[in-house]
Amino acid sequence: MGRKACCENLGLKKGPWTPEEDKKLLDYVGKHGHRNWRLVPAKAGLERCGKSCRLRWINYLKPDIKRGNFSTEEDHTIIKLHALLGNKWSIIAAHLPQRTDNEIKNYWKTNIKKRLIGMGLDPITHKTIKQNTFECCGDGQDQSKDTINIRHVAQWERARLEAEARGSMLQVGSGSSNLSGLILSKIPTQPCLSSHSVSTEHKRVHNMYALVLTTNHDFRSSVSTLSIPKLPAVSNIPQITNTESLLTYKADNNVMEGCVSNLQDDDIMVAVEAFRTARSEGIEELFNEFTSM
DNA sequence: AAGGTGTGCAACCGCGCATTC
DNA sequence: AGAATGCGCGGTTGCACACCT
Structure with a gap:
């Protein structure tokens, strides 16, 4: 089962590299490049496996x-991207061109993770360790703590959405067509927020609509995803059957013009939660549900 | 001073994916 | 079509050093 480890051959050296070995490898790669790592050690005169x-x-x-x-x-970039992507070190490293995934991974484990834990935040979800939800509860002091936590997580969600939109732009460039599906599918599964934080179905769908507009908006513009267009009156939103229709609708109704209001933190959280709780549904169904209310 | 413990980081391992044959 | 191969990734290990008792 599985493939043979490339270092299975006996006699190949393992462990720390010596300066001589480094020099041999540097010299060889500098002169010949590294098109085939398997051949590199033999040609460079190293008793190592290609992988090493x-x-x-x-x-x-x-x-x-x-x-x-x-x-x-x-540091901030790593935290934001980790909140967005999780342990995708190579992708995070791609945003820090001079850093390696291994270095970032180690830095995360030895530094950032501890800091987040010290702040009372779950390093995986970036939410409070205590409850890991936004269920509110309590007296004034708890409420102010919750407010801080909401702001904190909203920042991550904000970063997530912006990076998501940027990432989706790349996807569009590579030929993806189901944009909304992409957004939905890529929002990670995390502990749900309390259901009562969603005040009404209207608000839920309203905010989802805002998010779809803003994320899709970013496909075509470098304007911040956090600026949302004026929303049409609730009753004016038509049955939208697919993403293309949605985009057409937006264009026809000029809803992309005049990004007037910034999303509030709780709006973001409500909308993100709405996405999470409904991510198995198609966005079209959600709009249908909304317009039939 | 010596032994124990904690920390940071380089390197290894195993797996999955893409490509080649 | 499917086996073989190579590469890249994320997780884990182990060593060296720092700090503590």
Whole structure:
């Protein structure tokens, strides 16, 4: 079962690399490149497996690697992207070109994760460890804590949505057509917020509509996803049967014009929660549900 | 000073995906 | 079509060093 480990051959060296080995690898890759890592060690005169050489090159020897302490900006980028993507270190590393996925992964584990835990936040969900939901409850002090937590998570969701929209732009470029489905499918499963935080069905769908507009809006514009267009009166929203119709509707009704109001944190949370709780449904069904109310 | 414990990080491992044959 | 191969990824391990008692 499975494939043979490439280092299975006896006699191949493992463990820390010596400066001599580093030099051999650097010299070889510098001269010949690394089109086939399996062939690299033999040609470079190394008693290592290709995989080990690749790893050493990527994580340590590559000339454009930045080493040393992470800047505050890098730190924030990692936190935001982790909130968005989870443990997708290679994708996170792609946003920090001079850092390796391994380095970011280690930095996360040894530094950021502990800080989040210290702040009382779950490093996976970025929500409070205590409840991991937004269920509100209590006296004034708890409420103010909840407010802070809501703001905190809203920031992550905000980052998530922006990155989501940007990511979706790439998907559009590569030929994806089911945009709404993409958005829905990529919003990760996380603990649900309390149902009573959704005040009405109207608000739910209204905010979902806002989110669809804003995320789709970002497919065509670099304007912040957090600016939402003026929403048409509830009763004016037609039956929308597919994404193309939605986009056409938006264009025809000029709803992209005049992004007037920023989403409030709780709006974001309501909308995100609405997406999460309804992500198995198609966006079209949700609109149908809404317009038939 | 010495042993124990914690921390950071380089390197390894196993798996999945894409490509090749 | 499917087996073989190579690459890349995320998780884990183990070593070296720092700190504590």
